[in-house]
Amino acid sequence: MYRTLQRFRPFIDFARATKVMTPFYAFQFAILLNHKSHNTLRSHVVKFTLREFGTLFVRRGTSDVSVLNQVLVLREYDLSGTPQFEMLYETYRAAADAGRQQLIIDCGANIGLSTLFFARKFPNAKVLAIEPAVGNVTMAMQNLSGIKNIEFINAAIDSRPGTLTLKRTGEEWGYRTSPPTNTADGPLVIAMTIDQLCAKTAIEDILIVKVDIEGAERSLFVGDVAWMDRVSLLIVELHDWLFPGEGTSRAFFRALEGRKFEMLHRGENLFFFFEK
Numbered sequence: 001m002y003r004t005l006q007r008f009r010p011f012i013d014f015a016r017a018t019k020v021m022t023p024f025y026a027f028q029f030a031i032l033l034n035h036k037s038h039n040t041l042r043s044h045v046v047k048f049t050l051r052e053f054g055t056l057f058v059r060r061g062t063s064d065v066s067v068l069n070q071v072l073v074l075r076e077y078d079l080s081g082t083p084q085f086e087m088l089y090e091t092y093r094a095a096a097d098a099g100r101q102q103l104i105i106d107c108g109a110n111i112g113l114s115t116l117f118f119a120r121k122f123p124n125a126k127v128l129a130i131e132p133a134v135g136n137v138t139m140a141m142q143n144l145s146g147i148k149n150i151e152f153i154n155a156a157i158d159s160r161p162g163t164l165t166l167k168r169t170g171e172e173w174g175y176r177t178s179p180p181t182n183t184a185d186g187p188l189v190i191a192m193t194i195d196q197l198c199a200k201t202a203i204e205d206i207l208i209v210k211v212d213i214e215g216a217e218r219s220l221f222v223g224d225v226a227w228m229d230r231v232s233l234l235i236v237e238l239h240d241w242l243f244p245g246e247g248t249s250r251a252f253f254r255a256l257e258g259r260k261f262e263m264l265h266r267g268e269n270l271f272f273f274f275e276k
Contacts, residue, residue: 076267096124108212112140158191
């Protein structure tokens, strides 16, 4: 028992130091994080309460727990304290003070935790979350219930509107889209573009676009990427490591050509702060 407690001690100490959650909840969360459940338990939904973020839901024994840890405990999207982020926040505050609402687009929103982080951090912004997997959307609806500045869309993001095949490549965070086929590779999902999402809101000023779409960045960043000129911060997780030999990041780096930016890195993500 002592060894078990010691394994969870770093998590409890982190919770006490940061006040993200109480030590009691940190202990429970650590158990879930380390728990390898049987398949019969994989769909079991566990409720948590985190300081600042309220009541949340994750599926035991799935990647939901790792997402919760990365996004809301370790705060891998939070670059507060860096000069670039402080300048971005000043831009956001100036727009809010002037009565202009800005747009945040969360591509690959999973169970809504990154969406929740952005909505809490920038409460005056409109947050559009797009996620193709129905099971993840169901969880996101529970996690985002009652938050007025969020709109969740069950669709995939792509450079062209249409239909795509949704394939599961592993855990619940591992859904990947590809051109539709005549095989039973997976269900068909609607594909939307960044421009279509912007048109839904009539908001011209894009504060942040977050892209974590399991290799589909190869398709998103081809063709017309003029929308990038309207973005202040682009957050991208690239997946060459997951799909070796496919060159999934090449289109993204081509899209950066000619644009002025500063890049920071945190966790699995690259942060591109654009000069506008």
